[in-house]
Amino acid sequence: MTDTSSTTVPDAARESGEARGPFYITTAIDYANGEPHIGHTYEKILADAIARYHRLAGFDTYFLTGTDEHGEKISKAARASGRSEQDFVDDLATRAFRGLWDRLGISYDDFIRTTEERHKAYVREILQRVYDTGDIYYAEYEGLYSVGAERFVTEKELVNGILPGDKEPPELRREANYFFRMEKYQAWLLEFLQQNPAFIEPAGYRNEVLEMLREPIGDLSISRPKSRVPWGIELPWDDNHVTYVWFDALLNYVSALEAVGRPELFERAWHVIGKDILKPHAVFWPTMLRAAGLPLYEKLVVHAHILAEDGRKMGKSLGNAIDPAALVTEYGPDAVRYTLLRETTLASDSPYGENILRSRLESDLANDLGNLLSRTASMVQKYRGGVLPAPGEQTERERGVEARARALPGEVLAFVRHLRVNQALEAGMEFVRDLNRYIAEQKPWELARSEETRERLDTVLYTAVEGLRVASVLLEAAIPTKARELRAQLGLSDTRYALAGDWGLTPPGTTLQPGAVLFPKPQPREGEEAAAPAPARRKDRT
Structure with a gap:
């Protein structure tokens, strides 16, 4: 194929x-x-x-x-x-x-x-x-x-x-x-x-x-x-x-x-x-x-079919069948949804199991998306009393984030229309990783030390929050409950958004609402010191 x-x-x-x-x-x-x-x-x-x-x-x-x-x-x-x-x-x-x-x-x-x-x-x-x-x-x-x-x-x-x-x-x-x-x-x-x-x-x-x-x-x-x-x-x-x-x-x-x-x-x-x-x-x-x-x-x-993690056929008689209801109870519906969609392709059988779920849950959902929300909300709370400031003048970096946010909905829909759902999710998650890089580059904790960089800090905080809103829409089809929870923490709990190339829809002055950790990291199982390492990035195929 x-x-x-x-x-x-x-x-x-x-x-x-x-x-x-x-x-x-x-x-x-x-x-x-x-x-x-x-x-x-x-x-x-x-x-x-x-x-x-x-x-x-x-x-x-x-x-x-x-x-x-x-x-x-x-x-x-x-x-x-x-x-x-x-x-x-x-x-x-x-x-x-x-x-x-x-x-x-x-x-x-x-x-x-x-x-x-x-x-x-x-x-x-x-x-x-x-x-x-x-x-x-x-x-x-x-x-x-x-x-x-x-x-x-x-x-x-x-x-x-x-x-x-x-x-x-x-x-x-x-x-x-x-x-x-x-x-x-x-x-x-x-x-x-x-x-x-x-x-x-x-x-x-x-x-x-x-x-x-x-x-x-x-x-x-x-x-x-x-x-x-x-x-x-x-x-x-x-x-x-x-x-x-x-x-x-x-x-x-x-x-x-x-x-x-x-x-x-x-x-x-x-x-x-x-x-x-x-x-x-x-x-x-x-x-x-x-x-x-x-x-x-x-x-x-x-x-195609779902295989056991070792690549063998899955079945009760082989002792390697997965109980989906138990997975949902243990890890929650959105983690099961996202990891199944992210790890599978249509044209070829795909291995899946609890270790793969836990690795993807920790790497993508907890470390990348959950951590981005947590650090962004914490900084808005610490530096602006939990109220989203109006952005100041954009630099080339902010303009790049906005341009990507405007382009991604069309690209994501195109992947879906061509049956590449895993690639649609990866495009959304890459935007999340870029927002994490953006925060690391801009160092808002340093901008907060001086009144002279106040406007610059406002722009960085607004860009991170609005970027999170965009990410919630890009990923909502896979994590519908958590996407709504994410927006609730951004103060947008009553608002639904289209998959469209919009920017600036989070109103300045919105009060962020502290909430629970979006995706708790999976607890180590007996005999483990930490969750299994993140899986290597696979080629994405339909």
């Missing part, structure tokens, strides 16, 4: 006239057969950060997430727990998934569940529509069936006899189902992807789909006998069959909009998904939309 370690912002995204119209972003809806894991968590944080950046930049943003609650695996898991399927998914959807997303500050506008009537009614409507066109037929089929993925698979998809992501080999099944004529749309989809290279990003995943489409893809089994899988949406023309979970689940991206009367948003949709469900979203979904006479979405954003 292409290395994009350069921090050069693509020119096309820097155009000042970029539209600020509707922006619709979705995540994959999580399969409610177990507790959320770190991969679920990363995806929601990633989509949330992209949504927040767009809102700050003035886009009319709508953000959807939810849970996928039908299918064979859920039915089996519910029976094993001694509960009904509905009770089982009710608990996971509300307590486990929605509960964790709310703790993390995931700013979804809607949380859809596939067991809701608004969704089921829409699924039945689309099924009937496609059936009436003749694109659904009844046939008997024998093939390899993945219970984990709940679909028939081909030998070519298997690695050492197992579908990647599954625990068990697929089983040979023969049964009569209804099929969607997916192969009918194969040539159309191949041509579309060739003509629209930005439809699937990063590019490596688009290339994978192109390879899939150069081989026969077959038709798609879209029902299961109710006698075997009773937990699902019945087909409108045959109540002995329930809808295949993927044909059901994928329609959530449209059913949610239909329910709130905003179907026009769908053409602006960015779907954020993991690479393990690339085929359903990149092959099943576009062909389903085509058959139903619905428009295509704008972009499929695919992310």
